[in-house]
Amino acid sequence: AQKVTQAQTEISVVEKEDVTLDCVYETRDTTYYLFWYKQPPSGELVFLIRRNSFDEQNEISGRYSWNFQKSTSSFNFTITASQVVDSAVYFCALSAYNQGGKLIFGQGTELSVKP
Amino acid sequence: GAGVSQSPSNKVTEKGKDVELRCDPISGHTALYWYRQSLGQGLEFLIYFQGNSAPDKSGLPSDRFSAERTGGSVSTLTIQRTQQEDSAVYLCASSLEGTGGFSPLHFGNGTRLTVT
Numbered sequence: 001a002q003k004v005t006q007a008q009t010e011i012s013v014v015e016k017e018d019v020t021l022d023c024v025y026e027t028r029d030t031t032y033y034l035f036w037y038k039q040p041p042s043g044e045l046v047f048l049i050r051r052n053s054f055d056e057q058n059e060i061s062g063r064y065s066w067n068f069q070k071s072t073s074s075f076n077f078t079i080t081a082s083q084v085v086d087s088a089v090y091f092c093a094l095s096a097y098n099q100g101g102k103l104i105f106g107q108g109t110e111l112s113v114k115p
Numbered sequence: 116g117a118g119v120s121q122s123p124s125n126k127v128t129e130k131g132k133d134v135e136l137r138c139d140p141i142s143g144h145t146a147l148y149w150y151r152q153s154l155g156q157g158l159e160f161l162i163y164f165q166g167n168s169a170p171d172k173s174g175l176p177s178d179r180f181s182a183e184r185t186g187g188s189v190s191t192l193t194i195q196r197t198q199q200e201d202s203a204v205y206l207c208a209s210s211l212e213g214t215g216g217f218s219p220l221h222f223g224n225g226t227r228l229t230v231t
Contacts, residue, residue, distance in 0.1 A: 033217050045206065045222035052217065091158065100171055101146055101213035103220060105158040 002027045004094050006106035013082055014114050021077040021109045023092030029053075031097035034068065034075045039108070040088040051075065082113045117141065119223035121207050127229045128197055136192040136226045138207030146213025147184055148220060149192050153203035161205075164190065165213045197230045204228070 003026040013019045025034065036048040049059065051068050059066045063080045079086055089110045093103040120139040128134050140147050149161040160174040164184040175181070179197075184190040194201055204225040210218035 035219065037222075042224070043204070044224045045208075045220075047219040047221065050217065050219055095216040097216045098214065099216055100163050100165065101210055101216045101218060101220065102148070102160050102163055102171070102174075103158075104160075107157045 002029075002094055002096065002104045004092050004104055004106035006090075006092055006109050008109045009107070010110045010112070012112045012114065015084060016081050017113075018078060018080050019082050019111065019113075021079075021090050021092075021111065023075045023077065023106060025073050025075065025092070025094050027094060027096060029096040029099075033095050033097070035093040035095070035103065036066065036075075036077050037091045037093060037105075038088045039091065045091070048077075079111075082111075084113050084115055087111060087113045119207055119209055119221055121205075121223035121226050123226055124224060125227045125229075127231060130199060130230055131196055133193065133195045134197055134228065136194075136205050136207075136228070138190045138192070138223060140188065140190070140207070140209030141221055144209035144211055144221070145187070146210045146218065147190050148208045148210075148213075149182055149190070150206040150208065150222075151203045152206055152225070156203075158206070161192070163213060194228075197228075199230045202228055202230045 005024045032053045034051045038046045065078045067076045089108045091108045092106040122137045147164045151159045163171040179195045182192045206225045208220035208222045
């Protein structure tokens with residue numbers, strides 16, 4: 001069975017602080033894909049990043065960075081120098097190869113960045 | 116280009132009535148998904164369409180739920196004899212290709228369904 005756990009339900013930080021959102025997953029598949037999505041107050045889920053199970057290289061995009069570690073089944077997301085506009089619910093998700101692209105979502109972490 | 120479009124954005128209905136929710140995917144996307152988002156259950160997969168293949172209905176919670184996709188494009192999710200526990204935001208998503216599992220899903224803004 002596949003499962004994604006985001007243990008942090010809510011995080012509150014002050015602007016310019018760094019913040020890390022944790023994601024731990026479970027799967028028996030050897031080939032799988034991990035995703036992060038952002039859901040701002042407007043409600044639309046916005047795709048942020050995809051990682052393949054066979055590529056553990058970390059990725060940085062501006063103030064965002066992702067740390068993928070297969071040894072600990074984790075795919076953590078760090079926002080550097082957070083801004084108020086980063087306030088949203090962030091979802092980590094997993095899909096297995098050749099299973100139709102169905103995403104298994106974590107419960108989400110609500111990030112509040114205060115000015 | 117246009118994203119995934121869903122209508123209506125809000126729907127209030129009385130318990131026992133049927134409702135239809137519509138989804139217009141991104142042009143050229145062959146895969147289409149319906150998800151439900153509610154406070155207690157998070158994001159739940161409902162149904163998946165890939166091209167002309169038979170849909171994957173494994174996530175539909177009861178036989179009151181059904182969906183179709185006409186002409187490989189627009190999809191309609193129908194809930195018959197609505198119950199209060201059906202109240203949720205229904206999200207539609209599409210992707211370039213679903214089979215491999217690697218194409219990101221692009222979501223619409225959702226339809227907020229309230230059953231009174």
